[in-house]
Each structure stands twice: as structure tokens, then as C-alpha cells.
Amino acid sequence: MNVLKFDHVTKRYDGRAVVEDLSLTIGEGELFVLVGASGSGKTTTLKMINRLIEPTDGDIYFNDKRLIDTDLRDLRWNIGYVLQQIALFPNMTVGANIALIPQMKHWPKDQIKQRVDEMLEAVDLAPEKYRDRMPDELSGGEQQRVGICRALASKPPMVLMDEPFSALDPISRTSLQDMVLRLHRKLKTTIVFVTHDMNEAMKLGDRIAVMRSGKLLQVATPEEIAANPATSFVSDFFAGAAPALLETPIFELASFGTPTTEQGSYAEDTPLQVVLAPLAEGKHVTVAAQAGNFKLNASQVLGYLAKAK
Amino acid sequence: MQNLWETFLTRRSDLLAALGEHIQLSLIALLLALLIAVPLGIWAQNHPRFAGALLQVTGVLQTIPSLALLGLLIPIVGIGTAPAIIALVVYALLPIFQNTYTGLHEIDPAYTEAADAFGMSKPLKLVKVQLPLAMPVIIGGIRTATVLIIGTATLAALVGGGGLGTFILLGINRNDTTLTLLGAIAAALLALVFSWFIARLQKWPWRVSVGVLAALALAFGGTAVYQAVAPQPETIIVAGKLGSEPEILINMYKQLIEQTDAKVKVSLKPNFGQTSFLFNALKSKKIDVYPEFTGTVVTSLVKPTAKQNQAIANGADSYPIAEKLLNQQQLTMGKPMKYNNTYAVVVKRDFAKAHQITKLSQLSQFATPLKAGFDLEFNSRQDGYKGIQSLYGLTFSVQTLDASLRYQALDGGQVQVTDGYSTDSQIRQYHLLALQDDKHLFPVYRGAPLMRQDFAQAHPQVVKALNRLANRITEPEMQEMNYQVNVKGQSAAKVAKAYLKAHGLLKEAR
Ligand SMILES: Nc1ncnc2c1ncn2[C@@H]1O[C@H](COP(=O)(O)OP(=O)(O)O)[C@@H](O)[C@H]1O
Ligand SMILES: [Mg+2]
DSSP states (O other), rough: OOEEEEEEEEEEEEEEEEEEEEEEETTTOOOOEEEETTTTTHHHHHHTTTTTTTEEEEEEEEEEGGGGGHHHHHHHHTTTEEOOOOOOOOTTOOOHHHHHHHHTTTTOOEEEEEEEEHHHHHHOOHHHTTTTTGGGGGGGHHHHHHHHHHHHOOOSSEEEEEEETTTTHHHHHHHHHHHHHHHHHHHOOEEEESSHHHHHHHHHHHHEEEEEEEEEEEEEOOHHHHHSOHHHHHHHHHHHSOOHTTTTTTTGGGGHHHHHOSSOOOEOOOOOOHHHHHHHHTOOEEEEEETTEEEEEEEHHHHHHHHOO | OOHHHHHHHHHHHHHHHHHHHHHHHHHHHHHHHHHHHHHHHHHHHHHHHHHHHHHHHHHHHSSSSSHHHHHHHHHHHHHHHHHHHHHHHHHHHHHHHHHHHHHHHHHHHHHHHHHHHOOOOOOHHIIIIIIIHHHHHHHHHHHHHHHHHHHGGGGGGGGGGOSSSHHHHHHTTTTTTOOOOOOOOHHHHHHHHHHHHHHTTTTOOHHHHHHHHHHHHHHHHHHHHHHSSOOOOOOOEEEESSSHHHHHHHHHHHHHHHHTTTTTEEEEEEEOOOHHHHOOOOOOOOOOOEEHHHHHHHIIIIIIHHHHHHHHHTTOOOOHHHHHHHHTTTTEEOOOOOOBBOEOOOOHHHHHHHHOOBGGGGGGGGOOOOOEEEEEHHHHHHIIIIIIIIIIIIOOEEEEEOOOOOOHOOOOTOSSEEEETTTTTHHHTTTTEEEEEETOOOOBBBBBEEHHHHHHHHHHHHHHHHHHGGGGOHHHHHHHHHHHHHHTTHHHHHHHHHHHHHHSSSSOOO
């Protein structure tokens, strides 16, 4: 069943389309990732879902009902929101931030209290330790955990996350990504997740939509993308891969490649980075290795990168 | 320093009263400014064009000099606390509005976006998110406004609004720096305390701050309403100009009036302002009586005919002329007192004795011109040094001096003659003599209670009480009383009572 449907949606600013003729559907319980470079229109797309931005053309349907026909407050209470800036209200305690929407929905007091603790536990923050702290006493990673609690507290059927981890250090980012996967498996909430990081997209997405300059290039599962990558995706992906990863000596990818008797055109200690250009053009490369020469194509390198994270 | 402390001790009840008035004035102005400027600042968020215009308007309002603003307000709202409060509110608008507007405007948009995305209603977003986040900036504006208000409120004394400014004005008027200093220090301390208190306010939870503000508003609003509504015994308002002499006189008025009718209460407004101000206050019924000089009436308050002016110049009594002209404006003067508070040429008592001088004309006996220290105005006035030259044929070797320095120069022997007013306390203090104006150069300034005719008709017993001072109080007696207040630091009420008792004008206490 489709929870969300974009039907030929366009958003223009001063005549310039920043999202152009976008059509896609997102199914119930999906973790759907919108990926693309900065300025490609991801945030605009996301904010049209909770009507922080109204489309210029086209319609968006939530549970088969046009957004403009839904009561705005009900819509927003049904769609959680996690920001890159986190934006926990600094004048409220952690507990008060999480309790915000349940309070607006007039949940009973003890139920709210119970829910706050439940949520904190779900994101590995001890309730008695964190409940009454102020946001500025928390690290960035802890703050965003609370940000996720706040978005999920009233059990919304859908949550929007706009580059929620891009301001965090790599270690917190990885653990928060794992946490999102875990929460998603447990809660079955539909999640629309925006990122510019291809690794993150490959790791998290049930399906991935690749955007470039306001247009949708490809919507596919990570497996499909790895098996049959569009060239633009590959170059975007390589551009987004972690620098350290790209220093990997090429022989480490041997198990991902296909053995060959052809002569190797690259030495086995060549850094991965060097072979990306021909791969992005759709060619394959041959590697001369002591353990036996092998061939590599883009999908195989993607497979490696997706595993290596 | 010693002096300051002593002045503080003798004056502390007056100071406390002035402080109370000052606080009340400032708080009312601050609350009104808050009630106007904060909602405006909130409203302007969604109306950026109005915000710009409002900033301009409040900015322009603030550039109006405070004195000019008070002057402009008097014809519209009269005198007293009303123009003072309005002026203070006008000044406080800009900092509060500006900080409310920018404080709200500069909130990180991520917070307001989050609030919107969570489906918060506008009022809830304002109360839960925007105001708390903008609070430090808003509080900053309120602190600026408070310091501004408390400082500017010292000018309220000029329009009869009371407050610590009365001390400052009095000090300037009496050339008594300790009084000025006392008023200024009290005002500065008050500003510091308030500023600190408001800074504390933002450390408290939101609800407590609102509660405290509401309690203050209730307390002051409540007293104001109570004062307006509560039945009050008939109160006669007696005001006086700046200085010790009017203050002594109005205290005599009060004691004389209150002994004739126990039901009547007299409210005193000492150091209420300058002549024209009191005159207008009397006409607009803000006050009922104030002591005025006949000479001032005919020179400044009414327009005598050329004939009348000539008669006055020839030494005619100005009282009947003043009374006649005042009647045309529905005003009346009680009977004048004895002393003539006019210009006087003053010499040392020793010097007068040595040369057997009591009259101004006797100064012609000196062959070499005497050294004189005159203030600028006296030196250039026709009824000053110019008249002395033409009418008395006297010439001095003149040095112009600031009014405040003349007596010291005379006392120190730098000059032998100086000008002054015939009831100045320094005449008594430095053992001086005011020479008799035997050729009647100086206009006659005799003091008498000035009131409206309707008031006089409605209160014949008050007029009778005031007229008990008719032809009383000589110049040396007035000098002595001014000396007691200005130099000895006695209260005007006490000095007034002592005089009335000594002259049998006061019945013994019941
Ligand atoms: N309010 C706006 N007015 C004009 N242009 C905008 C506005 N918001 C976004 N844009 C432009 O739209 C494009 C897409 O922006 P955005 O959706 O934020 O991209 P992304 O989130 O993928 O980085 C950018 O070129 C941006 O400059
Ligand atoms: Mg973005």
C-alpha cells in the first residue's frame, strides 16, 4: 500500500524549477532514502511532504488523500520531523522536548511520562540520567538521539529526516545509523530519509531515490543499484565515498572481482581511487595480482564499498 | 563627604518620599511601555514594512529633547505625573520595541521551522518557543529602558511630577551641591538595583517572572485606582517655587489653614517649579494656592498699562495694581507680607559700621570708586547697576561674578559691594547688611498668597487664615529663617512653626 505519492510535482522559485516533475510512491513501512548532491532539491522535496513548502504544480497524496485536503495540524501530528540542525528547544529539558507533541495531543500525564522514558531507552539514553538535562549539556550525537525521540514520541505513521547525521562525527554517525535501522525494524514506521552521503543511502535504504538538479534519476533498491548502476549514480557514489576507503589497495577487492587470464593493466597496490574514472565511464579494469589477475566492474566496486562501511 | 552624610540624615524622610514617587513613576511608565512595545514588537514580525516604519517613528520620538517633550505635553495633559509618565513611556518605547522585534527576528529559523513542523499553533509557538528564546534580548531592551526611565524621571520634578529630581533641582536652585548629589546618587543607585533585578528576572522560570510583573502591576495599579476611587477629605493643594523661602511660607500656610478647619487637609508641593509653571498650574486648578510676589505679577504675569507702569516706576505700591489686573483673570492675591524681597546692594556689617552707612545714597561719600562684584544680569539691568549710576550717581569699579560666588568674594574681601536679594540667608550667614534703597530704584517685591477667585469665595476661612500673615515677617526675619533652613539644615516645617508660635499666630495644640 502506498502511504505517500508524488504526482508530477514541481516547485519553482522565481520561475526556476528546483524540483521538476517529480513522481514517485513510497510504501507503508518503507525506509526510503532521497540521495543527491547539495542543491539537488532534496530538502524542498521533503518539506513539501509536511507542507513547510507548498508545491507550485502537481499533487502529493498522503494515505490516498491530497495533502491540501488534509487538516494541516493533523497532517503534521502524523508526520515526525528530524532536522539536521537538531533544534532541540534550548529552553526545555530533554524530557519536555520529547513530551511536546504528546502534550499538544493531550495525552494523559502519566502516559506521557512513561512514553518519554520508553523513547529514551529505545535510543540508549538512560532516562533517569537524561530526562531532566538541558539540551546544551548533551553531545551532538546524544542531542540527535533526543531529536529522534521527539519525532517518534507520539507514534506517527511517518517520519521525515533531513540529513540528520551530517553534522555528527563519523563514530556517532555510524552508531546512529545502526540505531535508525534498529528502530525502523522494530516500529515499522515509514521513514523518508534525506542524505547527500551515498554510503549512508546504501546502508539504510530499503529503496533509494537519486536526485540531481531537481530531477529524479533513478529509484531502486541498493541491490539493484549495485547490480545495475546508472553512471551518474556511480560517479555520485564515488564522489561521496569516504576518502580513507578510496586509498584501499586494489588487491583487497579481489574477492569481489572475477578471475581472469587477461593481462592486468593496474598493479595490485594501486589505490582504489585511481581506477574510479574508467569505472564511472562503464568500463571494467583488469588488475595484475600475485594471487591471480582479476577483473572489476562498477557494480563490484559498489558491492565492496557497501560492505566496507 | 561628611556634609553629604549629614544632609542625608536630616533629609532622609524627604528622600524616602521622593524615592517612592520616583519608583512609582518609573514602574508605571515601564509597565505601560511594556504593554505597548512588546505586543507591537510581536505583531511587527509578520509585518516587516510596518516594523521598519515603527522603528523610525520610535527612533524619532526618542530624539525629542526631554524638556521639549514635557513642554509640548503640558498644554495637552496639564502638569503633574501625567506628562512625566507619558514622556517616560515615549522614551522607553524604542529600546523595548527594537529588542522585542530583533530578538524574535533573530531566532535561529531552525527552531521556528521545528515548531511549525510539530504542528504548534501560532500562540503556542510564541509562548513556548519564540518568546523564551528571544527573552535575553528582550530583557536587555527592558534594562536599557529602565535605566533610561529612571534617569529621565528626574526631570519629572520640572513639571510637578515629583521624584528624586526635586532634590537635584533644589540643590541647583540653592547652589547646594550636596542636595544635588544626594538626588543624583539615589537615582543612580535605583537604576543599578532595577537593572540587576530585571537581569535576575530572566533567570527565574517564565511563570515566576510573569507572576512578579503581574504582582507589581496590580500593586501599583491598585493603589492608583484606590486613590482615585476612595472618598477623601477636602484637600487644599498649596505649592511653592524652588527654594527655602517658598517652602517656609507654604508650611506657614498649611499650619494656618489647618488650625482654622480640622476637616481640611493641606497637601504641600514644595519646589514645584518655576513661576510660569506654577501660574498655569493655578489657573488650570492643579493647585489652589501658591505664594507669589507682587513685583513678579506686574512684570511677568499680567500686562499693566503704560500709566500703571509709570506709577510703579515712581514708587507706587504694586499690590493694588496687581490685584486689579489679576481679578481680570479670575485670580486674587491675599494681603502681602511685610518684607520686600527685591534686589539689594550688600556690604559687610563691619564696613557699614566703620563708615556709618545704612542707605545706598550714602555710598557717594567715597572719593575712589568702591570695588563691586555684580552678577551679569544685575550689571546690565536698568533696575540694577545702570539705575544705580543714573539715579544715585554712583560709580563702582565693577567685576562681574557668577551669582554663586558674590557672597564669598565679599566675605573674602575681594570686593566691598555686591548685589543680592534682600532675604538671602547669606546676609545673615556672613554678617552682611542690605543697604536701604532710599531713592526707590528697585521694584517692590512683596509676597502674598495667590489663588483663584472661585477658590477664595468658596473658602473664606482659608483666605482669613492666610491673611494673618499680612504685614508680618521682616527682611531680617526672613533672612534668619532662610539661614535656619539653608545653612543649619532645619526643616522648613519646623522653622515655619517656630515663627508662627513666636508671633502668636498659632494656637497652642489642642
Ligand atoms: N526559498 C528559496 N528561494 C529560492 N531558491 C531556493 C529556496 N529554497 C531553496 N532554493 C534553491 O533550491 C535548490 C534546492 O534546494 P534544496 O532543496 O535545499 O537542496 P538540497 O536539500 O538538496 O541541498 C537550491 O539551488 C536552492 O538554492
Ligand atoms: Mg538540504
